[in-house]
Ligand SMILES: Nc1ncnc2c1ncn2[C@@H]1O[C@H](COP(=O)(O)OP(=O)(O)OP(=O)(O)O)[C@@H](O)[C@H]1O
C-alpha cells in the first residue's frame with residue numbers, strides 16, 4: 377500500500393522559495409515527460425439557465441505538478457473542477473483523468489481524485505474521525521486507521537478527532553475537508569480556494585502539506601485568489617477569464633515573458649526634475665526627489681541600464697544605491713484580465 | 717460493485733438513525749398506541765368483529781403498514797434531501813460509485829429502519845390485542861417489499877424536492893390520505909359498491925390487503941393481485957430512479 381506521505385524521492389525536502397531554482401531535478405523531469413494526468417479537450421459547459429460558463433477549454437495537467445488556476449470571480453474555475461470531478465455534467469468536449477474518460481470510465485477516473493470544494497460542506501453531527509473514515513469507504517478503500525491518524529496529525533486535527541464537526545472553527549472545517557479528500561490516497565488533489573478563511577500560520581502549514589504531497593507524487597490543482605499563493609506554490613499557472621483559458625505557462629516563464637523590472641536609482645542629493653538629456657528613458661521621479669525609477673523589459677536584448685547609468689553621471693547626478701524589483705504575478709494577472 | 721461504498725453509505729445513514737433513535741421509535745409507538753385507544757376502544761366497542769376477527773386485531777396490519785409507509789418515505793426522502801441541502805452531496809457525486817450503489821446504500825438504510833419500526837409496532841400491538849400470524853414469511857415479504865418500494869419513492873421525493881415544503885407536501889397531501897382511505901381501519905367490503913370501485917384505484921389498498929391476508933387470511937382483493945400491484949409500483953419507482961440518475965435530474969447541473 378502506498379502510504380500518504382512517503383519519504384520524499386528528492387534528497388532534501390524543498391525548504392521554500394529560495395530553493396525554487398533547484399526544483400527541476402531528474403525525478404520531476406521524468407514525471408513531466410509522461411502523458412498528461414488530466415487532459416481536457418474542447419470542453420464547453422452551458423448551465424441549464426443557458427449561461428455558458430466554459431467555452432472550448434483545452435488544458436493538460438502534467439503528472440506531479442502543482443498547477444494554479446487563477447481567474448476573477450465567476451471565471452469558471454469551480455465549474456471546470458466540478459466537471460472533472462463528476463459533480464457537473466459537461467456539455468461538449470471530453471476529459472480524461474489518468475487516461476480514463478470521466479464519463480465512460482468514471483470509476484477509474486474518480487478513484488484517482490481527491491476534491492476539496494470551495495464551499496464548506498460538512499456533516500455537522502458527525503465526528504471528525506467518522507467523517508474522514510466515511511470518505512475512505514466511499515472511495516472503496518479498506519479501513520486504515522493508521523493512515524487516517526497520519527492525515528489528521530499532519531493537518532493538526534488529531535486532538536479534534538472525536539469532536540463533532542459543528543463544534544469546529546471554519547479553518548478547522550476546511551482542514552477536515554482536506555483530510556476527507558486525502559483519506560483515500562488520491563493521485564490528484566483538487567483544492568478549490570483551499571486557504572480562504574485560513575489564518576496565515578495555518579496557511580503556511582497547508583502549503584507545507586501540499587509540498588510534501590507533491591514530493592510523494594501527487595498532482596495538485598489549486599485555484600486561488602491569493603496571487604502570492606500561486607506565485608509561491610505553483611509550477612505552472614493557468615489564467616481563466618469568462619470561461620476561456622487565456623494563458624497557460626510555466627510560472628518562471630510567465631514571470632519572465634510578461635515581467636517588467638523596475639530599477640530604482642537612489643540619488644545622493646535631491647533633484648526637482650528629470651534633466652532633459654534623460655528624456656528618452658521615460659524616467660519617473662520619486663515623490664521625495666531622492667530617486668528615479670526606470671522600467672525596463674527583461675525580454676529585451678538590451679535593458680539600457682548601462683547607458684542610463686552613464687547618462688546619469690554625465691548629467692552630474694550622483695548615485696547612492698540601486699535596487700530592482702520584478703513585477704509580481706499580481707501585476708501580470710491584473711493586466712492580463714484587463715486586456716480581455 | 718463498490719461494496720465498501722455501499723457499506724459506508726448504509727452505515728452512515730444507520731448511524732443517523734441511532735443518533736435519533738428515541739424520536740424515530742418513540743413517536744410511532746406512541747401514535748400506534750393512540751390509534752389503538754381511539755379506534756380500537758372507541759370504534760371497536762361498536763364494531764365487534766370484521767370478517768371473523770375482532771376489530772382491534774383487524775386494524776393491526778393496517779396500522780403497521782401506515783407507519784412503514786410514512787416512515788419509509790420520510791427516512792429516504794430526508795436521507796437524500798439533507799446532503800443536497802447542506803451540500804455534502806458533492807462527495808457522493810465525486811466518488812467512484814454507480815447510481816445503483818448510491819440507491820442501495822440510501823434506500824437500504826431507510827428500508828431497514830422502517831422494517832425495524834414495523835416490527836416494533838407489531839410488538840406494541842401485541843400488548844393490546846391477541847395476534848396470530850398465519851403466514852409469517854409472506855408477512856415479512858410484504859413488509860420488506862413495501863419498505864423498499866416506499867423508500868425508493870421517498871428517495872425520488874427527496875431528489876425532486878428543492879425545499880422543505882415540497883419534502884413534506886407529497887407525504888402530507890398524497891400518502892397520508894391514501895393510507896387512511898386504503899383500508900387500514902375498515903374492510904373495503906364494508907363500503908357501498910360505488911365507493912368500493914373508487915377505493916380500488918388506491919394502490920395502498922392492495923398493500924394493506926395483502927399484508928392483512930398474511931396475518932388472518934382475509935383480504936379485500938386476491939393475494940396475487942396485491943403482490944402484483946406492489947411489484948408494479950416497485951418497478952415504476954425503479955424506472956423513475958433510473959431516469960433521474962441517467963439525466964442527473966436535480967442532482968447535477
Ligand atoms: N448552477 C449554476 N447555474 C447557472 N450558472 C452557474 C451555476 N454555477 C455557476 N454558474 C455561473 O457560471 C460562472 C462560473 O462560475 P464558477 O463558480 O465556475 O466561477 P469561479 O471561477 O469558481 O468563481 P469564484 O472565484 O467566485 O469561485 C458564473 O458566472 C456563475 O454565475
Ligand SMILES: [Mg+2]
Nearest residue numbers: 453454455494
Ligand atoms: Mg469558484
